[in-house]
Amino acid sequence: MSAVKDIFQSVKDLWSLFVGLRVTGKYFMQPTLTVHYPRETVDEDVEQTYGGHVELVPKPKNPLKPKCIGCMMCVTNCPSGCLTVVKAKAPKPTPEEEQAMKEAEARGEKVKKPKAPKEPAKFMYDYSLCSLCGTCIENCPVGSLRYSNNIYFVGTSRKEFKLDLLQRLQRQAENTAKAAPEASEPEQAAETAKSEA
Ligand code: SF4
Numbered sequence: 331m332s333a334v335k336d337i338f339q340s341v342k343d344l345w346s347l348f349v350g351l352r353v354t355g356k357y358f359m360q361p362t363l364t365v366h367y368p369r370e371t372v373d374e375d376v377e378q379t380y381g382g383h384v385e386l387v388p389k390p391k392n393p394l395k396p397k398c399i400g401c402m403m404c405v406t407n408c409p410s411g412c413l414t415v416v417k418a419k420a421p422k423p424t425p426e427e428e429q430a431m432k433e434a435e436a437r438g439e440k441v442k443k444p445k446a447p448k449e450p451a452k453f454m455y456d457y458s459l460c461s462l463c464g465t466c467i468e469n470c471p472v473g474s475l476r477y478s479n480n481i482y483f484v485g486t487s488r489k490e491f492k493l494d495l496l497q498r499l500q501r502q503a504e505n506t507a508k509a510a511p512e513a514s515e516p517e518q519a520a521e522t523a524k525s526e527a
Pocket residue numbers: 384407408409410411412413459460461462463464465466467
């Protein structure tokens with residue numbers, strides 16, 4: 331009885347081996363989808379489709395600043411507690427402005443105090459905790475968050491995955507500005523004429 335059982339087990343093992351080899355053989359003959367990083371890198375169009383860690387989206391007219399209005403929806407909804415946002419504070423009035431406000435108050439006038447700008451002063455993100463669930467992206471009312479295509483991001487310690495997203499945005503804007511080709515002379519002349527008009 332035990333010999334029959336052994337034979338069945340051997341047939342079963344051989345069958346699994348055959349199924350595995352069939353799958354291997356099928357993909358062996360097809361073009362490879364992976365690359366031998368760092369000797370090879372993926373094409374740029376593939377890189378653009380990669381959904382990496384979360385990043386801030388810049389304002390269309392000012393790439394140094396994010397679209398973020400500091401509403402805290404992303405922080406509140408993140409299930410993993412990866413985001414820390416500190417809202418910007420109202421600018422401190424100068425001594426002259428403070429004096430003028432005191433005088434206006436003494437005269438019984440309504441004093442308009444400087445308002446805090448609707449932007450973050452700090453935007454920290456811990457990629458080591460992030461599950462890339464996309465909840466922050468979906469809940470941002472102004473579309474200020476997206477997945478980056480930072481495909482080759484590696485690190486050897488946890489602290490390398492704690493990202494200052496404001497600093498990152500500024501570095502990206504500076505790198506884009508550096509990489510942009512210088513405007514040609516006719517283009518510069520046209521720009522000058524436009525601004526002088
Ligand atoms: S993708 Fe998900 S886990 Fe990651 S920061 Fe956004 S809400 Fe949090």
